[in-house]
Amino acid sequence: MADNNLLLDVRDLKIGATIQVPGEKPYDIEIVHGVSFTLEKGKVLGLIGESGAGKSTIGLSSMAYGRxxxxxxxxxxWLDGEQxxxxxxDQIRKVRGRKVAYVSQSAAASFNPAHRLGDQVIEAAMEHGLSSRSEAKAFADHLFAKLGLPDPDNFGRRYPHQVSGGQLQRAMTAMALCSKPDLIVFDEPTTALDVTTQIDVLAAIKDAIHDTGTAALYITHDLAVVAxxxxxxxxxxxxEMVEYGSVDQIINNPQEDYTKSLVSVRSILKEEGGELDAEPVLNCRNITASYSNSIRVLHDVSMHLHKGQTLAIVGESGSGKSTMARVITGLLPQETGDIYFKGQQLPRELKQRSKEELRSLQMIYQMADTAMNPRQTIGQIIGRPxxxxxxxxGREKRKQVIELLKKIELDENFYDRYPAELSGGQKQRVCIARALAAKPDLIICDEVTSALDPLVADGILKLLLKLQKETGVAYLFITHDIATVRAISDSIAVMYMGKLVRFGPKSQVLEPPFDDYTDLLLSSVPEMELGWLENVLKHRKMESAGH
Amino acid sequence: MKFIKSLSFGAKIGLIGFLVFALSAVFAPIIAPYGETEIVGEGWEPVSAQFLFGTDQLGRDLLTRLIYGARNTFFIAGAATVISFCMGTFLGFFAAVMKGWIDQLLSRFNDMMMSFPTLIFALVVLSVLPANIITLILVMAVLDSTRVYRLSRAVAVDIEVMEFVEAARLRGEKQMWVIFREILPNALSPLFAEFGLRFAFAVLFLATLSFLGLGIQPPEADWGSMVKENKDGIVFGIPAALIPAAAIATLTICVNLVVDSILQRTTSLKGGRG
Structure with missing residues (x-):
């Protein structure tokens, strides 16, 4: 190769897969249709796209691997001058783990729970005979320190279950860096993390690859992160490749329509409804709850929600926001506190609730796949309520189901189809229709857009808003995504460690003065601008120095 | 017709084999060349135009007894398996859905039943109860249903935690709806697979019981007792015992071919449970 700086050169890459439906002849499809790109040493290339765009497949192909x-x-x-x-x-095994390393999305599932982290981190370096055990261990400890892990000298002695998700993701980055590869493929390394954790991991990854001069392919669906x-x-x-350019050009001056829509995603904004004097639809007073192992997950939480409005509960995983939903639905009876629904006190347990109470309180789940019985047709699923x-x-039911299908912007043909034949967004729409079929007063939406691509999620949010306007239904919207909250809520409840940190109308909650946690949460949400990460970190350092 | 077309080649063969056995069982008196207990020749006569499969140790036509035997084997093994599945599946699902002490009670009772060796248990019960076909079927069904119970409970526990079941609960559905509409359709694949296997075991178990003299009583024919009666011939190189044995094997294979194909259909992408 003429250009010595060139590390990875992919030319006209085509990737196919064999689809096998039992009982039918297997057939081939092409997933990636001729993609070309180059990567220089020490540079980072972001691959971005929705699910099914082929970004992971392309990332893995740089290790000549197909799942x-x-x-x-x-x-x-061409990797470092080699095809x-x-x-x-045998040849490819020498490349993998030595020249190219891989960091996967779910670190929790990628570490062997039976071995200590340290042994797993240095395994690749030892396997390839790159360094002695003590050298590798010293280097691993050095990497732990660089990645900001607590007590770096002893961190390697822990088992995977003894550290948090964010730490595990950093440990995996250390594992990739340990054999000093030329290229690391990061496959959505922060997608499964909370925003407040994500920012630390991002900063750690950025520092580490910068200092070691490693090149990286960074795969994600979040343009703000990749920026x-x-x-x-x-x-x-x-x-297929839609657009390829520098970060500055893609973010500030996108050429293609698709890129433009990615950049401008989440442009919806709901006008905040005023605080109403009338009785709220849902009024939770001083709720405490715990699971059977007697660890208290909710401490004295109170919130209320008015007709036709949206209350968003925001918080990290483990903050108790989903538990709140379980309490309201009666799946987990509260220990103390009362729930008033349309002015009536709601019985604690699901069994004690009347059919009418069950009808007017519906729920939509995060994973539409598991929320629908795969053996029922769409018509049966929506028709049952x-x-x-x-x-x-009979015929009247069919007519009503088809009306509902039209409301969620699907047509009559879906009536006899099965959930497995639908896309992720369509499935979620069907779940919305099922909830609407009961003509409820309140719908609890538990992370309904988290599993969806940004553009699809956008469509779902628009649909929810449209339906709210038409039917006057109230939403209790549980999410960890601040952008979603900004877009659709009237009032917001911020939760942390089972406590309500902040509650009020959107305009109040999102305006300073902030409490410490809300400030941390809001400033951790990646924004689509260059240098955002540095600014936030600098700001935080200054703040902590000032304290 | 659409159903038959969708079956694989192997399954079609299985289905044809199954139908041949079933029809011969139903129309036994018409098809069979001789009477069931009629002695028509010498003991252990070789294969000839007169006796297609030869004769048994008493000189009864083997083909005739094979056809009549199909009746007993088919009916008793089939009925026992179907009953054991209805019982085991329902109780297994019920335990998984109810959880708590009901589950514990049913499961521990089931463990207790399983801890007795099946054959000994059957021998004791059958020698105490009046010997007739209904007792035989019920005893076989109850003993077999312990295995079905364990499987169906394990499958249902997995399905029961899925969100669509929770959604049905939140809707206010009754337990029976949850069992039959939400869980059962998703548990069919493993249950079908087990059905094919258990039917084969039932045929063998019936044969064993007959062999020990507690199943079908002579002079009535069934395949298991035919093997028993003719086993001594093997020493003299007479294949009479192998013919009913081959019939058992063929029936088992046919049933499993069909079941396998149904299994593949229910686990396909269309409505597969991921």
Missing amino acids: GSVEITGGEV ILGHSH QISDDIMVLRNG IEFYFGVT
């Missing part, structure tokens, strides 16, 4: 039946069918991958696609099994860490960005869609609550059957 499952995925196979690289054409093109060239690695033609390599034999903080990459030099260049490649936007992918359906296995109509039949159950209103006794409507």
Whole structure:
């Protein structure tokens, strides 16, 4: 190769997969249709796109690896002057873990729970005979310190279950860096983390790859995250490259329509409804709750919600926001405190509630896949509440189901289809229709958009707002995503460690003066601008110095 | 017709085999060349045009007895398996859905039943109770249902925690709806697989019981007792015992071919449970 600075050169990469439906002949499809890009030493390239865009597949191809039946069918991958696609099994094993390393999305599932972290981190370096055990261990400790892990000298002695998710993700980055590779593939390393943790991990990763001069492919669906860490960005869609340019150009001056829509996502904004004098639909007073192992998860939480409005409960995982939903639905009876629903006190347990109370309180889940019975057709799924609550059957039921399908912007053809044949966004729409079929006064939405791509999530939020306007239903919206909260809520409840930190109308909660936790939470949400990460960190350092 | 077309090649063969056995069981008096207990020749006569499969140790036509035997084997093993599945599946699902002390009570009782060796348990019960076909079927069904119970409870516990079941609960559905509409359709694949296997075991178990003299009483024919009656011939190189044994094997394979194919359909992408 002429250019010595060039580390990775992918030319016209084509990747295919074999689909096998039982009872049918297997057939081949192409997932990636001729993608080319280059990566210089020490640079970071962000791969961005929605699920199914082929970004992980392309990332793994730089290690000449295909998951499952995925196979690289054409093109060239030059790594440091070597064409690695033609390599034999043994040759490629020398490249993997030594020249290219991989950091996966779920660190919790990627570490072996039976071995100490330290042994797993240095395993690749030892396996390839790159350094002695003591050298590798010293380097690992050095990396732990650099990644900001607590007590770096002893961190390696812990087991995976003894450290938090964010620490585990950093340990995995250390594992990748330990054999001093030229290239690391990061596959959504912060997607599963809370925003307040994400910012630390991002900063740690950025520092570490910068200091070691390692090049990286950074795969994510979050443009705001990738803008903080990459030099260049490649936007992918359906296995094809949409746009490829510097971060500055993609963020500030996108050329393609698809990129523009990605950049401007979450432009919806709901006008805040005023505080009403009338009786609230839902009024929770001094709720405390605990699970059977007697660890208290909710401490004295009070909140209320008016008709036709949206209350967003925000918080990190473990803050008790989903527990709140379980208490309101009666799945987990509260220990003390009262819930008033439309002015009536709601019985604590699900069994004691009347059909009418159950009808007017519906729930939509995060994972639409598991929230629908895969053996029922869409018509049966949506039709059941109509039949159950209103006794409507036969042709009339079908008519009402089809009306609901039109409301959620799907057509009549979906009536006889099964959930498995629908896309993620369509599934979530069906779940919304099922909740609406009961004509409820309150719908609890538990992270309904978290599992969806930004553009699809946008569509769902718009639909929810439209339906609220039409039916006057109130939403209790549980989420960890501040952008969503900004977009759709009237009032906000911020929760932390089972306590209510802040509650009030949107305009009050999101305006200073902030309490410490809300400030941390709000400032941790990545924004789509260059240098945001540095600014926030600098700001925080100054603050902590000032204290 | 659409159902048959969707079956694989192997399953079609299985289905044809199954139908041949079933039809011969139903129309036994018409098809069979001789009477069931009629002695028509010498003991252990070789295969000839007169006796297609030869004769048994008393000189009864083997083909005739095979056809009549299909009746007993089919009916008793089939009925026992179906009953054991209805019982085991329902109780297993019920335990998984109710949880708590009901689950404990049913499961521990089931453990207790399973801790007795099946054969000995059956021998004791059958020798105490009046010997007729209904007792035989029920005893076989109850003993078999302990295995089905364990499987179906394990499957249902997994499904029961899924969100669509929770959604049904929040809707206010009754337990029976949860069991039959939400859990059962999603548990069919493992249950079908088990059904094929358990049917085969039932045929063998019936054969064992007959062999020990507690199943079908002579002179009535069933495949298991035919093996027993003719086993001594093997020493002299007479294949009479192998023919009913082959029939048992063929029936088992046919049933499993069909079940496998149904299994593949229910686990396919269309409505598969991921």
